[in-house]
Amino acid sequence: MAGKAGVATQGSRGAWMGGSRGPVWRRELKVWRGTPMKPLCTLLLVTLLVVSAGCGEQKPPANVGEKGARWIKDAEAGNPEAEFNLGLVYLQGDGTRKDAAKAAAWFERSALQGYAEAQFRLGRMYARGEGVSTDPAKSFGWIERAAGQGYAEAQFDLAGMYARGEGVLPDPAKAVEWMEKAAAQGHAKAQGFLGWMYSEGEGVARNVATAVDWYQKAAAQGDAEAQFHLAGMYARGEGVPTNAATAVDWYQKAAAQGYVEAENRLAEMYYLGGSVPEDAAKAVEWAEKAAAQGNAKAQFLLSFMYLNGDGTAKDPVLAYGWSKLAARGGETETAAFEELRARLTPAERAEGKRLASGWTPGMVLARESGSAAGGQSTSGKGREDAPDQRATGTGFVVSGAGHILATLHLVEGCTRVRISGREGAVKLVAIDRANDLALLQIAGETKDFARFAPNPFKLKQGAAIFVSFYPREPGVSSGGSLSPGVVSALTGLGNRTSQIQITAPVQPGSSGSPVIDKKGRVIGVVSMKFRDLKTALAERTLPQDVNFAVNAQAVKSFLDLYKVPYATGASYFASTKSTSDLAEEARKWTLLLECWK
Numbered sequence: 374m375a376g377k378a379g380v381a382t383q384g385s386r387g388a389w390m391g392g393s394r395g396p397v398w399r400r401e402l403k404v405w406r407g408t409p410m411k412p413l414c415t416l417l418l419v420t421l422l423v424v425s426a427g428c429g430e431q432k433p434p435a436n437v438g439e440k441g442a443r444w445i446k447d448a449e450a451g452n453p454e455a456e457f458n459l460g461l462v463y464l465q466g467d468g469t470r471k472d473a474a475k476a477a478a479w480f481e482r483s484a485l486q487g488y489a490e491a492q493f494r495l496g497r498m499y500a501r502g503e504g505v506s507t508d509p510a511k512s513f514g515w516i517e518r519a520a521g522q523g524y525a526e527a528q529f530d531l532a533g534m535y536a537r538g539e540g541v542l543p544d545p546a547k548a549v550e551w552m553e554k555a556a557a558q559g560h561a562k563a564q565g566f567l568g569w570m571y572s573e574g575e576g577v578a579r580n581v582a583t584a585v586d587w588y589q590k591a592a593a594q595g596d597a598e599a600q601f602h603l604a605g606m607y608a609r610g611e612g613v614p615t616n617a618a619t620a621v622d623w624y625q626k627a628a629a630q631g632y633v634e635a636e637n638r639l640a641e642m643y644y645l646g647g648s649v650p651e652d653a654a655k656a657v658e659w660a661e662k663a664a665a666q667g668n669a670k671a672q673f674l675l676s677f678m679y680l681n682g683d684g685t686a687k688d689p690v691l692a693y694g695w696s697k698l699a700a701r702g703g704e705t706e707t708a709a710f711e712e713l714r715a716r717l718t719p720a721e722r723a724e725g726k727r728l729a730s731g732w733t734p735g736m737v738l739a740r741e742s743g744s745a746a747g748g749q750s751t752s753g754k755g756r757e758d759a760p761d762q763r764a765t766g767t768g769f770v771v772s773g774a775g776h777i778l779a780t781l782h783l784v785e786g787c788t789r790v791r792i793s794g795r796e797g798a799v800k801l802v803a804i805d806r807a808n809d810l811a812l813l814q815i816a817g818e819t820k821d822f823a824r825f826a827p828n829p830f831k832l833k834q835g836a837a838i839f840v841s842f843y844p845r846e847p848g849v850s851s852g853g854s855l856s857p858g859v860v861s862a863l864t865g866l867g868n869r870t871s872q873i874q875i876t877a878p879v880q881p882g883s884s885g886s887p888v889i890d891k892k893g894r895v896i897g898v899v900s901m902k903f904r905d906l907k908t909a910l911a912e913r914t915l916p917q918d919v920n921f922a923v924n925a926q927a928v929k930s931f932l933d934l935y936k937v938p939y940a941t942g943a944s945y946f947a948s949t950k951s952t953s954d955l956a957e958e959a960r961k962w963t964l965l966l967e968c969w970k
Contacts, residue, residue, distance in 0.1 A: 440468045448479065456483035457491040464494075464504075473504030484515060492519035493527040500539070513540030520551060528555035529563045536576070545576030556587065565591035565599035572602070572611070581612035592623065597632035600624075604635070608648065617648035618869065628659065636663035637671040644674060644683070650884065650900070653684025654764035654968070655782050661737050664695065669702025680713060684764065689713055693725030694738045701729070765793070767842045767886040767899075768813065770822040770962040771932065771939045776802070777813040778898060778928065779966055780885040784811045786970065793843075793965040805931045808871055808923045809884075809900050812935060821961035823887055824942035826894040829925035832873070836860045839952070840877040840899060841959035842886035855956040865900075871927040873897055879920050886963070888922045891949045893958050894942035897922035 441462040447455035460479035463472045477498050483491035496515030499508045513534055519527035532551035535544045549570060555563035568587035571580045585606050591599030604623035607616045621642070627635035640660035643652045657678055663671030676695035679688045693713060714722065728738045768779035781804050784790050790799040790813065803812040826832070840856045858877025865872020875888060879899055888897035899922045932939050950958070 448482075451482075451486075453483040453486040453488040453491065456480075456486075457488050457494075460491065460494070473498070475504075477504035484518070487518075487522070489519045489522040489524040489527070492516070492522075493524055493530070496527070497530070509540035511540075520554075523554075523558075525555045525558040525560045525563070528552075528558075529560050529566075532563070532566075549576045556590075559594070561591045561594040561596040561599070564588075564594075565596045565602070568599060568602060572606075581606070583612075585612035592626075595630070597627040597630040597635070600627035600630075601632055601635045601638075604638075621648055628662070631662075631666070633663050633666040633668050633671075636660075636666070637668045637674075640671055640674055644678070652782055652884070653678065655684070657684040658786060664698075665735050665737050667702065667734055669699045669704045672696075672702060673699035673704040688740070689717060690721050690725045690740065691728070691738055693717060693722065694728035694732075697726060697729035698732055698738075764968045765843070766884055766966050766968070768964045768966045769841070769885075769887045769895075769959075770819050770964065771825075771895075772822055772937050773818050773820070773940075774938060775815040775817060775819050776932075776937045776939075777815065777964065777966075778885065778887075778932075779811045779813055780898075780900065781806060781809045781811040783885060783966060783968055784813065787968040789969040791967040791969065793967055799966075803931075803935045808927055808931065810898065810923060810928065810931055812931070812937065819962075822940065823889075823895045823959075823962050824893070824940045825925055825929060826890060826896045827941045829896065829929070832860060832863065832896055832924070834860055834863055837891050838875055838877060838896065839889050839891075839955055839959075840875070840879060840883065840886050841889065841956070841963045842879065842883040842899070843963070843965040855952065855959065857952070860896075865921045871923055872900065872921050873924045875899075875920050875922055877920065885966070887959065889955065889959060891955075892942060893950050893955050895928075896925045898928055 441459055444455040444459040444462065448459040456479050460476045460483065461467070462469060463479065464476035465471070477495060480491045480495040480498070484495050492515045496512045496519065498504050499506075499512035499515065501507070513531075516527050516530050516534065520531040528551045532548045532555065534540055535551065536548035537543070549567075552563050552567050552570070556567050564587045568584045568591065570576055570584075571587065572584035573579070585603065588599045588603040588606065592603045600623045604620045604627065606612050607623065608620035609615070621639075624635045624639050624642075628639050636659050639649075640656045640658075640663060642649050643659065644656035645651070657675070660671045660675045660678065664675050672695045676692045676699060678684055679692035679695060681687065696713075717725070724740075728740075732738060764783060766780060766783035768777045768783075770776070771778050777799070784801060785804075790801070792799060792815070797815055800814050801811060802814050804810065805812075836859060838858055838860055840858070842854055842856070856877040856879065858875050860873055861876050862874035864870055865874055873888075873896075875897075877888070879886070883899050886899040887895045888899060890896050899920065929939070
């Protein structure tokens with residue numbers, strides 16, 4: 374443990390040999406020499422009982438608990454490590470009643486002997502007024518002592534105190550000096566903070582390359598804030614080449630840890646499209662996570678999505694409730710919500726206000742009926758507990774055993790997945806998060822299923838392909854669609870070797886669709902739609918269709934892992950099929966999937 378080196382330690386054995394119990398055996402010897410036999414026997418019996426009691430398990434003192442009993446003897450004898458550990462017992466209430474004042478007293482005894490971690494803990498207690506009176510100067514003094522012994526956590530705190538001027542005059546140079554010392558020891562927060570300082574030019578000359586270096590060190594240790602900032606550097610191309618895929622990966626890592634800014638950023642990205650496929654349902658999912666943590670921007674985005682029915686059932690009351698919460702957090706209400714307020718009935722406005730006023734951190738606003746405005750369940754069953762259909766997408770059957778491939782982002786978080794127009798449960802079997810794939814299965818055998826190209830490595834740039842899918846937009850054919858195109862590149866977004874790039878037009882609802890060649894064999898699974906809005910704005914032109922699919926090799930590897938008995942289509946002797954034949958054949962095993970929440 375940092376800061377313990379060089380601290381004198383009085384062990385329990387030394388305390389026993391030189392303490393008050395040490396000379397006991399000499400006193401007993403003197404008594405024995407001048408004592409008659411009968412009293413001597415009594416004396417020996419008593420002595421044996423005392424010794425045997427000392428060798429056995431003793432009941433811990435009632436006021437320190439079992440853990441405290443392990444340390445109290447050595448702590449009272451002046452062992453600094455035992456003093457510190459006993460302080461922790463009182464501070465945490467580990468087996469005994471919490472007592473911050475006693476914790477501070479034991480920490481101080483240990484700190485006065487130079488025990489670095491005790492000095493650091495005591496410094497924090499003076500900063501918070503925990504068990505002692507708040508005293509910034511004393512807090513600074515104790516933390517400075519611990520930092521001087523190389524205790525990284527204290528060095529990080531000391532840097533912050535110099536930066537903020539707590540207990541000492543502000544000194545940016547000193548802040549950087551101590552931050553670098555903590556970072557050099559691998560302190561993730563210090564590394565991330567240094568990244569921010571170099572990125573913003575706070576206390577140092579601005580250097581985005583150095584900022585990226587420090588962000589990467591902290592991010593690799595799992596620091597969510599550093600992961601978020603590193604994602605931003607890749608997204609903007611600061612200190613590193615612009616890489617949208619890497620930016621998204623780091624945003625997702627930070628969001629997976631509950632970092633609210635990353636959750637909100639992902640919600641915006643999925644809503645607008647660009648670096649990730651436009652996916653309103655996923656935007657709702659991330660926005661709800663961030664909004665539940667009180668992020669006003671996410672609450673404002675949710676209000677728009679409920680207002681327009683993007684990725685969720687249209688619900689003006691929930692839109693109004695989220696807009697009130699967003700306004701409370703500083704987001705200005707727009708003319709659209711002024712108009713919405715005017716359209717709502719007094720009862721609906723009252724319900725929206727009530728939902729907003731009853732919100733607490735961690736809560737996602739929901740109607741009591743669980744239904745959209747008007748009180749009708751979107752499931753059509755009229756039950757208060759009926760789930761709502763949140764999204765639809767495409768999947769396709771890949772085996773006679775009823776296995777179905779779909780995208781993970783469609784089915785993740787669904788309480789129920791259905792095949793449109795069919796009865797029976799659909800079970801989630803496995804996922805491939807890296808490639809956004811999900812393996813589902815229905816009960817029983819299936820007669821119609823896809824067949825894969827026998828050798829995916831023989832796929833060539835420029836090869837003709839088709840995408841079979843079910844559009845999400847209302848009014849578009851419900852019988853499925855077939856889009857032609859070509860393989861425009863053999864790698865995907867960010868040169869990913871698990872993807873191919875295609876020109877076939879795709880629409881919302883296309884994710885999970887099979888990409889087939891002219892012989893009707895599957896060569897990929899549509900994974901995203903990419904629209905480069907920055908390019909469109911900069912060049913005043915609309916970009917060409919740029920869409921991506923997971924290639925057949927990556928899909929087969931996923932299926933092999935879970936021993937799915939997929940079939941391979943004929944190779945040399947297979948004939949090219951007409952477009953109408955391809956459409957008719959693909960329609961037999963391409964499915965419209967529904968996500969219910």
